[in-house]
Amino acid sequence: MNLSALDLNLLVVLEALLEERSVTAAGKRVGLSQPATSNALGRLRALLGDRLLVRRGRALFLTPRGEQLRRDVRPALDRLRAALARRPAFDPAALGDELRVGMNDYAAYVLLPRLVRRLRARAPRARLAVLAFETRDAARALDAGEVHVGLAVEGPGLAGLESRPLLRDDFALVCQPPAPRTLRSFLARPHLLVSPHGGRVGVVDRALAAQQLERDVHVTLPHFLMAPHLLSGTDLIGVLAGAVARDIAPALKLVVARPPLALPGFTLSAVWHPRLTDDPAHAWLREQLAEAAAEQQASRPASAPARRSRDA
DNA sequence: GCACGTACGTCATGTACTGG
C-alpha cells in the first residue's frame, strides 16, 4: 500500500485499538477523545478495507485481519520507537568515520599539525581526509557532502552556512632586505600576490584603491606557502599572511616588516552545512578545530607586527 | 500575504445493546 496515504498517528491508534479492544479505552491510552478515536477507526477501516473490530453486544471482536495486524503492528512500532529514541553518547575513541575537512595551504599550515595531533590522541580510529577547499566553491562542496567542515575566510559564497570563527591573523610585508619603509618605496617595487583564482586584486590593492593608488603585481600564484620561496633571491615584495611570513621568511633570509599602509586583518572560520550542526561527531570535530586554533593563537610570537601600520 | 480547501480535533447527540 501507499504509505504516503497513511498518517503514522493512525498506526498508534490502531495498535491501541487492537490491544484494548475498546474505542474508549484506546482513546484514553493515546490521548484522544472517544469520537476522535472512533473517527480514526473509521479512517483505518476505509484505508485497510476491513472492519478490523466488529461489535457484538457490548464487546468488540477482532476480525482475522485485525488479529494479523495486532501481531505485526506492535513489533513494527516498537522498532520505530527504538530507532527514534536511539541517541548514544558520543565517544571519540570509538569514532571510525572518515572526517573530511576542506582547507587551503595556509589553513593547513596554521592548524593541521595541531588538529592531527589531537585526532591521533583522542580519536585514533578516525580517518582524516584533507581536501582542497576555497570560499568560492564552499556551498557546493558542503551541500554535496564532499567536505564535512571547511576552513574559510569570511566572504561571499558562505551565505546560509553555519560558521564559527577560529583564529585571527594579520598581514606582513616580506622581501629581501632592506624592506621599504615608506608607501612610496613600497609602490616602487614589483609585487607578488597570492590569489586563488589568478585575479590581480587583493587586500592590498583594495586598500590602495581607496587612496587612488595602485601597485605593480608581477607574479600571482595560488599557494600561500610557496610565496616566501618565490620572494627569496628576487626584488619582489609580498604582503603575506602573518603566521606564514613570520615562520618561513627568516630561514630564507627575508625580512618581515609592517606594511606601510593600513590593512584589515582577517578571520579564519570553520564553515559547515546546517544539517550537521547537531551531529555529535561533527560538533566534536568543530571543537577540536577551535581548540587547535586557540593553541595556535596562544603560541603566536610576541614580536608579531602590529595589525595596523605606523602610517595608519 | 491572503483566500480557500482539507484534515482532524472536540462537543453534543444519536444509536445499539445489556442488565436490572
Next chain:
DNA sequence: CCAGTACATGACGTACGTGC
C-alpha cells in the same frame, strides 16, 4: 421498560498546505 454504557455521526472550530 428504562437507565447505563459504548460506538457512530453531525456540527463546528482550528491548523496547515496550496495556489494566486
